[in-house]
Amino acid sequence: MKTLTIVLTDGPYISEYAEIAYKLAESALKQYKVNIFLYLDAVHIPKKGQDPSFFTNAGQLFSGLTEKGAEIRACARCAGARGYFPEEEIIEGSNCSDYFPGIRITSLYELSEMLSKSDKVISLSR
Amino acid sequence: MKSVFYLLDTAPYGSEKAFGALNAAAVSLNNMDVTLGLYGDGVYLAVTGQDSRKLEVPNLADILYSYGELRVLVHEPSLFERGLFGETFIETLELTDEEDFLEAMENSECVILL
Numbered sequence: 150m151k152t153l154t155i156v157l158t159d160g161p162y163i164s165e166y167a168e169i170a171y172k173l174a175e176s177a178l179k180q181y182k183v184n185i186f187l188y189l190d191a192v193h194i195p196k197k198g199q200d201p202s203f204f205t206n207a208g209q210l211f212s213g214l215t216e217k218g219a220e221i222r223a224c225a226r227c228a229g230a231r232g233y234f235p236e237e238e239i240i241e242g243s244n245c246s247d248y249f250p251g252i253r254i255t256s257l258y259e260l261s262e263m264l265s266k267s268d269k270v271i272s273l274s275r
Numbered sequence: 276m277k278s279v280f281y282l283l284d285t286a287p288y289g290s291e292k293a294f295g296a297l298n299a300a301a302v303s304l305n306n307m308d309v310t311l312g313l314y315g316d317g318v319y320l321a322v323t324g325q326d327s328r329k330l331e332v333p334n335l336a337d338i339l340y341s342y343g344e345l346r347v348l349v350h351e352p353s354l355f356e357r358g359l360f361g362e363t364f365i366e367t368l369e370l371t372d373e374e375d376f377l378e379a380m381e382n383s384e385c386v387i388l389l
Contacts, residue, residue: 156387158295189295189389226298227291261303267276270385 151268153181156260157191158274161207166273167194171210173271178217184263185211187223187252192231195223195245195252208249215242215251222255222263223248278308280383284315287335288327293320296389297338300345310379313368314350318357321349321364340365350376 155174159166174183187194195208215221223245225235233247233254241250248254264270281300287293296311303309313320325336339347347368354360354370364370371379380386 158292158389188299189291227295230291257298257302258305260299261305261307264276264279264303264385264387265306267385270276270279270387272385272387274388 150182151180152184152266153177153269153271154184154186154263154267156186156188156270156272156274157194158189160190160193161199162201162204163190164275166275167191167207168205168210170271170273171207171214174214174219175217178214178219181269183214183219184267185214185219185221186260186263187221187227188257188260189224189227190231192223192228192233192254195221195243195248196233197247197249212249212251220263221252222259223252224257224260225254226257228254276307276384278310278383278385279303280310280312280380280386282312282314282380282386282388283317283320284388286316286319287325288330288332292389293317293335294333294338297335297342299387299389301342304342304344308346308383310346310348310383312348312350312376312380313353314376315353316357318349318353318359321347321354321368322359323363323365336365340367343367348376348379
């Protein structure tokens with residue numbers, strides 16, 4: 150199976166990129182292994198407790214992707230800068246109690262690993 | 276993928292993007308051919324004599340210089356448009372015209388915009 154990696158840098162709601170990435174990933178999962186790397190402000194996307202009155206909850210969407218097999222990782226430095234920290238215990242597929250299930254904080258080296266093992270890469274950034 | 280082109284079109288220090296581009300490029304050096312392309316306002320990163328102490332952030336020019344193995348292309352037309360062509364640039368960088376810059380992007384297997 151071929152691998153697709155999507156790289157995001159925007160937080161949720163400031164642009165449509167999180168929603169676009171979700172739609173691309175959901176469709177791609179039918180024939181690709183899908184990775185998503187959350188970089189810079191995109192580490193806000195999996196935050197629990199979002200209540201976007203007029204938008205779809207981006208964190209829920211991304212958590213749903215992990216249930217369908219997508220691997221979603223967030224940059225540790227970017228996450229720490231914004232108050233999200235990895236914990237030793239992994240609960241419901243996540244190592245961050247502030248994140249939705251299935252999404253983990255990891256080293257930036259994981260981005261390089263994902264890219265090097267990918268057949269296609271999509272970068273969504275402003 | 277064996278090669279990646281990181282495209283930076285924002286100025287250093289105004290946001291986290293230039294720092295993020297440098298970090299992403301640095302970690303990718305382990306297992307890929309990496310090129311960092313400075314385009315638009317991104318070319319300000321190429322100028323020597325940066326002093327970021329009052330901003331209390333790392334000096335990005337020093338970080339860039341320390342990654343000697345990283346190929347960095349600077350888009351010459353962007354330098355001209357900003358009146359920067361008379362400046363002194365970090366010596367490890369390559370100034371490239373439009374055609375060569377685009378060719379380098381095309382020759383990379385993926386382009387990451389930051």
